[in-house]
Amino acid sequence: MVDFSIEPGALNSSLAAPALPTGQPVDYKITARNVSVFYGEKQALFSVGIDIPDRSVMAFIGPSGCGKSTFLRCFNRMNDTIASARVKGEILVQGKNIYGPDVDPVQVRARVGMVFQKPNPFPKTIFENVAYGPRIHGLAKSKGDLEEIVVKSLQRAGLFNEVKDRLDGEGTGLSGGQQQRLCIARAIAVSPEVILMDEPCSALDPIATAKIEELIDELRENYCIVIVTHNMQQAARVSQRTAFFHLGYLVEEDTTDQIFMNPKDKRTQDYITGRFG
Amino acid sequence: MSLSALLFCLLLAAMVAFVIGFWRAKRLSPDNPRAVHSRPGYHGGYLALWTALPAILVLLVWSAVEPRFIQAEVESNLPAQVLEGSEGQIGLAMGVVRSVATGLERLTPAEVAAAKASPKEAQRLFESKGVVIATPPNAVVIASAEELNNIRHLSRLAKTAVAAFLAIFGFIFAFRKLSPNLRARNRVEQVVILALMAASSVAIMTTVGIVLSVLFESVEFFKHVSIIDFLTGTIWDPRFASAGDAGGQGQFGLLPLMWGTLYISIVALVVAVPIGLLAAIYMSEYAHPKVRATVKPALEMLAGIPTIVYGFFAVVTVGPFLNFVGSEIGLVIQPTSVLTAGIVMGIMIIPFVSSLSDDIISAIPNALREGSYGLGATQSETIKRVVLPAALPGIVGAILLAASRAIGETMIVVLAAGIAANLTLNPAESVTTITVKIVSQLTGDLEFNTPQTLVAFALGFTLFILTLGLNVYALYIVRKYREQYE
Ligand SMILES: Nc1ncnc2c1ncn2[C@@H]1O[C@H](COP(=O)(O)OP(=O)(O)O)[C@@H](O)[C@H]1O
Ligand SMILES: [Mg+2]
Numbered sequence: 001m002v003d004f005s006i007e008p009g010a011l012n013s014s015l016a017a018p019a020l021p022t023g024q025p026v027d028y029k030i031t032a033r034n035v036s037v038f039y040g041e042k043q044a045l046f047s048v049g050i051d052i053p054d055r056s057v058m059a060f061i062g063p064s065g066c067g068k069s070t071f072l073r074c075f076n077r078m079n080d081t082i083a084s085a086r087v088k089g090e091i092l093v094q095g096k097n098i099y100g101p102d103v104d105p106v107q108v109r110a111r112v113g114m115v116f117q118k119p120n121p122f123p124k125t126i127f128e129n130v131a132y133g134p135r136i137h138g139l140a141k142s143k144g145d146l147e148e149i150v151v152k153s154l155q156r157a158g159l160f161n162e163v164k165d166r167l168d169g170e171g172t173g174l175s176g177g178q179q180q181r182l183c184i185a186r187a188i189a190v191s192p193e194v195i196l197m198d199e200p201c202s203a204l205d206p207i208a209t210a211k212i213e214e215l216i217d218e219l220r221e222n223y224c225i226v227i228v229t230h231n232m233q234q235a236a237r238v239s240q241r242t243a244f245f246h247l248g249y250l251v252e253e254d255t256t257d258q259i260f261m262n263p264k265d266k267r268t269q270d271y272i273t274g275r276f277g
Numbered sequence: 278m279s280l281s282a283l284l285f286c287l288l289l290a291a292m293v294a295f296v297i298g299f300w301r302a303k304r305l306s307p308d309n310p311r312a313v314h315s316r317p318g319y320h321g322g323y324l325a326l327w328t329a330l331p332a333i334l335v336l337l338v339w340s341a342v343e344p345r346f347i348q349a350e351v352e353s354n355l356p357a358q359v360l361e362g363s364e365g366q367i368g369l370a371m372g373v374v375r376s377v378a379t380g381l382e383r384l385t386p387a388e389v390a391a392a393k394a395s396p397k398e399a400q401r402l403f404e405s406k407g408v409v410i411a412t413p414p415n416a417v418v419i420a421s422a423e424e425l426n427n428i429r430h431l432s433r434l435a436k437t438a439v440a441a442f443l444a445i446f447g448f449i450f451a452f453r454k455l456s457p458n459l460r461a462r463n464r465v466e467q468v469v470i471l472a473l474m475a476a477s478s479v480a481i482m483t484t485v486g487i488v489l490s491v492l493f494e495s496v497e498f499f500k501h502v503s504i505i506d507f508l509t510g511t512i513w514d515p516r517f518a519s520a521g522d523a524g525g526q527g528q529f530g531l532l533p534l535m536w537g538t539l540y541i542s543i544v545a546l547v548v549a550v551p552i553g554l555l556a557a558i559y560m561s562e563y564a565h566p567k568v569r570a571t572v573k574p575a576l577e578m579l580a581g582i583p584t585i586v587y588g589f590f591a592v593v594t595v596g597p598f599l600n601f602v603g604s605e606i607g608l609v610i611q612p613t614s615v616l617t618a619g620i621v622m623g624i625m626i627i628p629f630v631s632s633l634s635d636d637i638i639s640a641i642p643n644a645l646r647e648g649s650y651g652l653g654a655t656q657s658e659t660i661k662r663v664v665l666p667a668a669l670p671g672i673v674g675a676i677l678l679a680a681s682r683a684i685g686e687t688m689i690v691v692l693a694a695g696i697a698a699n700l701t702l703n704p705a706e707s708v709t710t711i712t713v714k715i716v717s718q719l720t721g722d723l724e725f726n727t728p729q730t731l732v733a734f735a736l737g738f739t740l741f742i743l744t745l746g747l748n749v750y751a752l753y754i755v756r757k758y759r760e761q762y763e
Contacts, residue, residue, distance in 0.1 A: 081650055110653030120644035123667045132662070133652040183648070190652055 029054035029224035035089035059239035076112035077105035113187030119179035121171035133190035157185035177208025291329035298324030315461035327451030377422035380408035494734035501728035513698035533698040537708030544619025553630025588692035591621040613695035633675035677751035
């Protein structure tokens with residue numbers, strides 16, 4: 001199943017991942033092989049492969065339009081909602097190919113949660129925002145169950161103390177940073193295995209950003225997190241591994257320290273030293 | 278020259294002035310066009326406006342007030358015994374004078390002489406030229422008519438002279454102002470803005486005018502019938518008082534009409550809201566963009582069908598069909614009934630519901646849908662639990678707009694609702710509506726001085742308040758909802 005064909009410029013990650021303790025079998029949550037994405041005729045992603053370990057943060061960096069979001073959206077089959085998009089290759093989540101013929105994308109998305117660039121709470125109350133997922137998946141047997149899930153999720157998202165007196169206030173009435181944490185709570189509430197974040201802080205001020213980064217660091221203990229970010233310092237702060245994309249190719253993937261201190265590829269070097277992008 | 282010829286000449290002059298201004302501006306600074314404040318086109322426009330606009334404005338005002346002055350002048354010279362008569366008699370005399378004046382214009386000098394000599398001959402001559410006059414015009418009338426013609430002629434000459442003067446003076450004035458520093462663009466745009474303001478105020482002034490005229494006539498009606506009786510009366514029986522019949526003026530109870538109007542509108546909404554809403558959901562959420570691009574205009578075409586055609590459809594097809602269905606299942610459904618009118622009207626307002634709701638649903642940000650999909654919701658769950666609740670206020674606004682259309686609708690109910698002012702709950706019976714009664718009270722050759730005709734204005738005013746209120750409320754809701762997503 002492992003594919004050793006190396007695209008021009010793409011470094012096969014399984015060959016260059018010495019960071020984790022050797023000797024033990026590595027617990028990869030997500031394994032992608034030969035993933036290519038097309039929007040109509042245009043290819044946006046070229047045969048990308050990557051392994052993402054559980055209980056850690058993987059950061060995707062790279063210049064705008066290089067395919068980070070496109071790749072991220074493959075992990076929960078979000079690209080299926082775009083009529084022109086086609087995905088080739090295979091992606092295993094917990095060993096199961098989510099692009100397999102018998103897989104319902106809706107079920108994939110319950111296991112792989114997503115937080116978007118712009119906070120997008122539903123125009124409902126804070127409680128209803130968080131309760132939305134559990135309700136449609138029937139996760140709560142009783143009203144008490146539901147309340148417990150909501151409170152726990154809000155607590156985990158670090159939002160509970162700020163909103164506990166106004167759970168029935170509108171979610172859209174919160175500040176930008178609070179809205180984003182509400183979206184994280186909403187995602188956590190369906191107990192996903194993976195949380196995808198597409199530039200979750202790009203619409204937030206520095207203080208709100210710091211809170212989210214702190215939260216990501218805590219969530220890492222229980223989830224596999226993949227985050228797209230434009231902010232190199234952020235990648236360095238929150239992630240354990242980093243993947244650098246360029247023009248639809250995965251150029252280099254390694255431990256975050258390695259990528260930032262000692263990048264192997266010239267393009268990675270140029271990017272992190274700010275020479276382009 | 279006649280007014281239209283004058284206006285035409287002024288337009289020509291304006292075009293010439295534009296070309297001259299354009300040409301002149303190009304030469305103001307041939308080496309460095311940027312040194313000229315405004316582009317040549319604005320200089321041309323500036324010159325054209327100064328040439329034509331003052332003259333046109335003066336001409337229009339002149340033509341508007343001219344008839345009064347001329348009339349007053351000619352009237353004051355009418356024989357004393359005519360002037361002593363009533364206003365109507367004076368008006369009648371002036372009418373004859375005006376006709377004779379028109380006739381005189383068409384006669385040769387020889388014929389004019391003949392006409393002056395004999396009133397009978399004059400009448401015959403005028404008739405041969407296509408001007409029919411009831412009584413043979415005597416010398417006094419012909420003299421008045423000649424005076425009228427003379428004044429008109431003079432006025433026309435003076436108009437031409439003034440227009441020519443204004444055009445030439447305006448042109449020279451503006452031409453001397455053309456310079457690199459002239460703010461021609463600003464001046465021209467000021468005029469354009471004024472024109473835009475005038476255009477928008479026409480619509481507003483018209484609305485105000487209509488409201489006021491209907492209001493005054495309604496007040497007139499309430500002098501005959503108390504407003505309380507009108508608003509709370511349950512019997513509609515406006516007997517047309519025939520001559521000599523002093524037996525009261527009938528009863529003008531609004532309630533049966535109001536009930537009929539609302540009942541039919543409710544049936545219409547019951548038909549239109551589900552169909553329109555489901556169509557909107559299909560178009561905005563499920564249909565391929567290509568399908569939507571054809572289905573939406575096709576639905577909107579329903580709104581373009583003249584309502585009288587819907588009326589035919591109701592009378593010829595839906596009414597008999599319902600009647601037949603009713604007899605099959607043992608119900609008596611009158612051919613003109615609440616059901617017939619309501620169903621057809623519902624079909625008519627489907628596009629109002631569907632098209633507006635479609636716009637509103639499409640305006641829901643995609644981020645909300647993605648947020649829901651990202652949590653593992655299916656498309657139908659997303660629509661039911663996120664998209665529709667978010668769009669609800671806007672959809673309510675759309676429905677209210679459709680309701681106001683239904684309430685004000687006339688032709689369908691005239692043909693399909695019936696004319697009996699019943700207060701009934703049975704949808705198989707016929708009722709009547711406010712609009713139907715307005716039509717029937719005003720049909721025929723009537724004078725607006727009896728309560729039987731004046732009531733139409735009171736009804737119209739009621740209808741206006743009703744639909745205006747609905748519209749304002751609906752627009753308020755739609756706007757408030759828009760703000761949420763901007
Ligand atoms: N919905 C879409 N339809 C067509 N092309 C798209 C779409 N989304 C992204 N693309 C194209 O795919 C490429 C990668 O986009 P994206 O993954 O959004 O880049 P990134 O997130 O790294 O900035 C870009 O060239 C972009 O124009
Ligand atoms: Mg992106």
